[in-house]
Amino acid sequence: MGKYKIIGEPLKNIPWEEKPSGNHDVIWRSDMNPIIKRDLLPTSNSIFNSAVVPYKDGFAGVFRCDDKRREMRIHAGFSDDGVHWNINPEPISFDCDIEQVKTFEYAYDPRVVWIEDRYYVTWCNGFHGPTIGIAYTYDFKTFHQLENAFLPFNRNGVLFPKKIDGHFAMLSRPSDTGHTPFGDIFYSESPDLEFWGRHRHVMAPRGWWQSTKIGAGPVPIETSEGWLLIYHGVLTSCNGYVYHFGAALLDLEKPWKVIARTEPYLLAPRELYECVGDVPNVVFPCAALTDSETGRIAIYYGGADTVTCLAYAQVDELIDFIKNNSKL
Amino acid sequence: MGKYKIIGEPLKNIPWEEKPSGNHDVIWRSDMNPIIKRDLLPTSNSIFNSAVVPYKDGFAGVFRCDDKRREMRIHAGFSDDGVHWNINPEPISFDCDIEQVKTFEYAYDPRVVWIEDRYYVTWCNGFHGPTIGIAYTYDFKTFHQLENAFLPFNRNGVLFPKKIDGHFAMLSRPSDTGHTPFGDIFYSESPDLEFWGRHRHVMAPRGWWQSTKIGAGPVPIETSEGWLLIYHGVLTSCNGYVYHFGAALLDLEKPWKVIARTEPYLLAPRELYECVGDVPNVVFPCAALTDSETGRIAIYYGGADTVTCLAYAQVDELIDFIKNNSKL
Amino acid sequence: MGKYKIIGEPLKNIPWEEKPSGNHDVIWRSDMNPIIKRDLLPTSNSIFNSAVVPYKDGFAGVFRCDDKRREMRIHAGFSDDGVHWNINPEPISFDCDIEQVKTFEYAYDPRVVWIEDRYYVTWCNGFHGPTIGIAYTYDFKTFHQLENAFLPFNRNGVLFPKKIDGHFAMLSRPSDTGHTPFGDIFYSESPDLEFWGRHRHVMAPRGWWQSTKIGAGPVPIETSEGWLLIYHGVLTSCNGYVYHFGAALLDLEKPWKVIARTEPYLLAPRELYECVGDVPNVVFPCAALTDSETGRIAIYYGGADTVTCLAYAQVDELIDFIKNNSKL
């Protein structure tokens, strides 16, 4: 119907609020923010940087829930409308029979994606340092953990929703042991989700809001104009990091080739729930729902590393914005 | 009356508010928070990390008041109800006849304790670096300063309310010259408050909320189950330190032996007055009042290094929580 | 009329609100704060650290507007009352025929001053590192850029409103390439605004609120008691920098000689718009309007590196405060 097409299924019950009149931004926040408060679970310190997908008649998701030890765990959850969530009080316990891999250290910042016949979860997995864990599930009850994708140190591993040139494909950001003050987005392929290679460089940090490090956000959205990648970018102020998010269009067949990339950010911390919390001044997108019929996009993002928020965009507007404000 | 006993005097007029229904936390905040605002004194920049004790029919205390030079000083104050305070506009001026010791540099984060026949104040005292100053008073008007307990660099020196094995006993945290990124709690003894020794290691930082450094909070509370120690723990986020507090039970006779220690925190910065201020994301406990009859505990803590706050616990609930959530 | 004289023109329409009764501070905030919100321009991320002067029947100004790339630019603006502003959506484009100088990198933290026959703008100018850019304008439409005053690295270059001993005179703060953790105020002279020399040291950081670095704020105000210099001072907490401001009196003929300097600060971050934003805990003064008839002073300052604010003082009170609270 619109100018540009989202390739994928329609999603009639996508969460949605119209853009307020007078608001000229390409992204607008939900009035219900934060949609998930930090203490939704009695044991949770915070619930944020979480991933949701359509599931049956509603939605399922994997949520980063730091508990009151401040230990980082991921939990499964379910929702009818994508806004009100039931999150399991118990963290996900993975099935795994690989001795070193099944030893749990920590898990955070999950992404979820449907590929071919099942859901895959990727997350930042503690394995003598952070790396990318992978598991699959059919029902968000049982999760089967596979080999870690990479050697440490890596964060923000995000699978493409379909194979590229016959291989699974992942974006990720090589990191270090701590609060890494650098970071580019790379692309890698795997024939089997066990062995990974064909590593390609996609994007480096550059001026201003994305000058310290960047990392892939939600699963890339396939569109008629290329893969729509929403990604976060970090600026270092004299009082710490500020996390924003922007977007890029990647080549459909060779996704390491960048077609367009926003010079301005799309969203920056402004609301109190983004500026005040366990890590002030963070907006961090981890998931997006899309409706191919209306072009609606609902973006789930963490606020201040404390709560879960929702923002909206319309694909025509968003892609036009990327193209018109692009600098490569 | 309860399951566990607080050893000590009853305190009928202990500040108290019942736990709000629906609140399942073991610690709950006062509705009057912050009970002392930053500008209670015309010259104060902030009033926080302060220590109170029962005194005559009411309460007395020693308060950290940073003035508008941001110089750190401690002031005496008095209150009828423990909530509304008259703080002396002039900082405490110590009597002292030891040449090097009486030279004032700065004073902060006081604790106050009654031992045998008088009140003792300990605080972080500037002496070519931070160390633990000690003074005593009978009336909170005249304060007699003794030798510093230790060589620099040390912070969070807290006396036990009675002698251990015939000696005065103190917890403290060796530090460095700046915003120390490490710190364990140690125990030391003194026959006379002039010479200190028999240093023992009590607890080290460990995972998550208490991974950077820990330090003793209020004067340890004697209970039937051991010394109840409320202590702060610090996590380093990419935007700075976050201060929480938890608790431990120490052996009554050999207090360097830890019986139980909370794996989750008891309180973390959540309210605006804890998250926003001169140092964002700080809750820092320095004193507790207890009523041996009812088992009520009122905890005084600093919020955001800016204001003074009050929280409550009930001893049975608190000790059960420590035991049930302990990891050594 | 008052005890002390501001040397200069009367300014009948100076923005003004009386000090609230019960407020005993020498500086008081506008009830309209922040007078300029971060999104006054559709493309602006933030508008702060800005400079205003009387212009024709109203006011003109140069504003730091970080756009949504977080790129730092300065824009001209106009106002009838000094409170409500029309800011040009386009940044200032300088006329300049010096090859290396005209290459624009970034511009921030402007000051504006009338000297003899025209307005001069100084700002932190990107030239292989930050240094002090200089331009002049007659109409706030066309700006003629001159040579940079100094080699990098320098920030907070502020011209005196009249020549000193026949030379243009500037205060500045030598810096480094990043978030400089040190910084003194120096004084320099120039016969022609092209060559600079006779560098003199004015003030170093010292205790507490001004212990990390200091920098000149608004254009010095000539008074019967000396040059009234409002300046910012920075303290390093464990969670980053805190920016306050204080004031000094400098010798009228040899302005590198300090007559008086406030030991306490004048203003510190307390309001939400000063404590929460892109850089928490910042008040940063860049301009002041004065009325020589009434002794009123209106100070423009940035809040949290995000918004523009206004505060007031009365010259008699302010100079008395400086003299009575001075430590050299």
Place this chain on the structure above:
Amino acid sequence: MGKYKIIGEPLKNIPWEEKPSGNHDVIWRSDMNPIIKRDLLPTSNSIFNSAVVPYKDGFAGVFRCDDKRREMRIHAGFSDDGVHWNINPEPISFDCDIEQVKTFEYAYDPRVVWIEDRYYVTWCNGFHGPTIGIAYTYDFKTFHQLENAFLPFNRNGVLFPKKIDGHFAMLSRPSDTGHTPFGDIFYSESPDLEFWGRHRHVMAPRGWWQSTKIGAGPVPIETSEGWLLIYHGVLTSCNGYVYHFGAALLDLEKPWKVIARTEPYLLAPRELYECVGDVPNVVFPCAALTDSETGRIAIYYGGADTVTCLAYAQVDELIDFIKNNSKL
């Protein structure tokens, strides 16, 4: 013949000097050290951290030659006796048809190994950060470059000389962008040298000489007691890093399982050519020749990141030393 067996070919012309009488160390240096001086090539600044293998009737090698730009390159070379070398004045130019991979940034610290039918070279390869480059050659003239093994940041990638459980196997050390102050040895497998996975943790740094970071040295030597791994370990003194080397025995079938590991080092910087040079206090082993008949081992190592040196060991003595001085 000896107590323990080296699995492999005899090497009659292995470089060899008997251990000096009176020397009780398990490793002894060549009297000819440094065997390759820094200026063997007219354009070389230094030649060190280099890899040699038996080739035809003599030896071939790949040498790290930093040129006088201090650019890091690797060169092929040939020798009759393993001591006197002809190094090509031109660096190796790789055949490669993968667009991003063939873009050369830098190459250093090579290892060479014969597997099945050809020689493989691995090295630290600049690819938006250091990672492990792989190439093969039949003749040390033409080198075919394959995909990089891993995402950055990685150093010290060392292939096993035969497949493990049907897969190529590599040890490596994940790193960061600079002079990485941490580093463990990991193990990875590949079916095809294109995709890598099954990452396992092998060894972490621990006390004293190996407390900062460790990394695999020469290609592991297959023995009757397990894979003999010589590895370097780094200690951080107040004047920088000190590089030593020690050894471990790894399980033949599951090489990530450590059987024995030396608590003392085998060799530490003592000679002037190890203590003085471009990086003082470095011994860094990159290759070993072994003779299965006599149990002789000749170890090639870099001295002070400047010259190439040779040291000797006897397999029985060395394995006994590892077993007798092991701590896991």
Place this chain on the structure above:
Amino acid sequence: MGKYKIIGEPLKNIPWEEKPSGNHDVIWRSDMNPIIKRDLLPTSNSIFNSAVVPYKDGFAGVFRCDDKRREMRIHAGFSDDGVHWNINPEPISFDCDIEQVKTFEYAYDPRVVWIEDRYYVTWCNGFHGPTIGIAYTYDFKTFHQLENAFLPFNRNGVLFPKKIDGHFAMLSRPSDTGHTPFGDIFYSESPDLEFWGRHRHVMAPRGWWQSTKIGAGPVPIETSEGWLLIYHGVLTSCNGYVYHFGAALLDLEKPWKVIARTEPYLLAPRELYECVGDVPNVVFPCAALTDSETGRIAIYYGGADTVTCLAYAQVDELIDFIKNNSKL
């Protein structure tokens, strides 16, 4: 006999070499340097920073011997002439019945002193961080370990050879957990070597060779002019620390009062054995022998944290030098 008197026993067999003619320095090196090489023991990596005293007809000492694990241990040794030493191959094993204290972590930089009826050893003792260990011995065979003097973090604890005002007295340098970039010398007293207090500040670092940190060296030498303290001072160059040594005279009765202090250093790293080794550019004095009859002083110092060296001074010349080159 001389101008100034060393208070103490004559020592006829003090090691001695006359000052070479033409050498005008107040301190001159032994021609036999290094008198103890790094590999005197088969297991030693280095032997340095060691302490000797007259014992029976010859000399005894306690030596820092880092073994080939680079673990830091102290060993006893004996010598007839103070130059040629037999060092026990086994490190000292302390008798101790205090549970936490007897747990050995590491021991380095010992000092030895005779007080009243026995020899006392102090050293940097690992106890959850470095602090000052104390033991006594009658025969350098059995060593009885007492309580640690202080809480961590402390280094360079040096006892006075007699009681001051009836108390044991110690100089020490509070430190941090690593390669401490600061450090003053403090003085403390103890009635019983178990409890310590009356802490006094003695000297801070200051300009140039002693600008980073300072620490007491040998046991203070009692002279007619005051306690003669030889101490090390550290400068931070762009390539790390440089350790020198100088001297001061302290008041005999109140040793925290400095009478004189050398502005120039006495000895700086110049010889290859001082400039090249495990830590380049270190001279570090730990002991001195004195002959009250001739005024001869033999100073033992570590070279490059690797070997043990000897230098000489004559008391008249040395005290004159201190007085003539003093700056307080």
Place this chain on the structure above:
Amino acid sequence: MGKYKIIGEPLKNIPWEEKPSGNHDVIWRSDMNPIIKRDLLPTSNSIFNSAVVPYKDGFAGVFRCDDKRREMRIHAGFSDDGVHWNINPEPISFDCDIEQVKTFEYAYDPRVVWIEDRYYVTWCNGFHGPTIGIAYTYDFKTFHQLENAFLPFNRNGVLFPKKIDGHFAMLSRPSDTGHTPFGDIFYSESPDLEFWGRHRHVMAPRGWWQSTKIGAGPVPIETSEGWLLIYHGVLTSCNGYVYHFGAALLDLEKPWKVIARTEPYLLAPRELYECVGDVPNVVFPCAALTDSETGRIAIYYGGADTVTCLAYAQVDELIDFIKNNSKL
């Protein structure tokens, strides 16, 4: 006579040694190195980074002599042959009547140049941080100090030997307060040596040996091909800084325009007197003598921040090398 011309006076007695046969480097060291040892003066710790010029029938110079306080001072000296020097035991005492300027803090790394009618000395001058001091002399006995050229922080200020476009001209490197890890070469002009401006960027650090910072060395040499600038470049190894030197040709009329710049270095630390000393691994050129008749160039450079050395080049060879190995 040669291919390229040095513009200037002949210098028959220029120090000279022919290039050793077999040496193919463009720069060769003196066999007499170090020509000035560290202890030439009884009070000197080191003599290095020094500047010499032809003077009368011989040579005069200004020498950096760090004394045994490690205080940095500059001394005048004289020589008949440019190799054997008499250095005044007393540091230069400047005539100066500018109150703030005449306050001496420290002086190091001098350069000397003859312009028009007198000798000018520039050096790194302590003035609330390092900046460029300027003085002139006719006789190397009396030195008249002028205004500092710039605000702090600056190092390596080097005057051109003649006016450029009617102005004095200087190269310098803006720095920070410590061991600056960055630094470009800038160009500035002055009508009168009192006021400076027209700042231009000349060269930034770039790959490898010159990747951390660069700074002008000797006074630029005027040649037929442009200003010949010998400059130092610094690489950061994991064990600190390594100082090399290379060369560039600058436009004769607009010296901020670079005509050619060596990609390889000209000289790097290799000799023991360059690799071992107070700062290991430093060659630092500060002066050059040239003979326009023969094209001979004698370069004075500091070794290891400890001694003074001499190296030679021939102008034809050197300029060809620069042109043939240039990368802009």
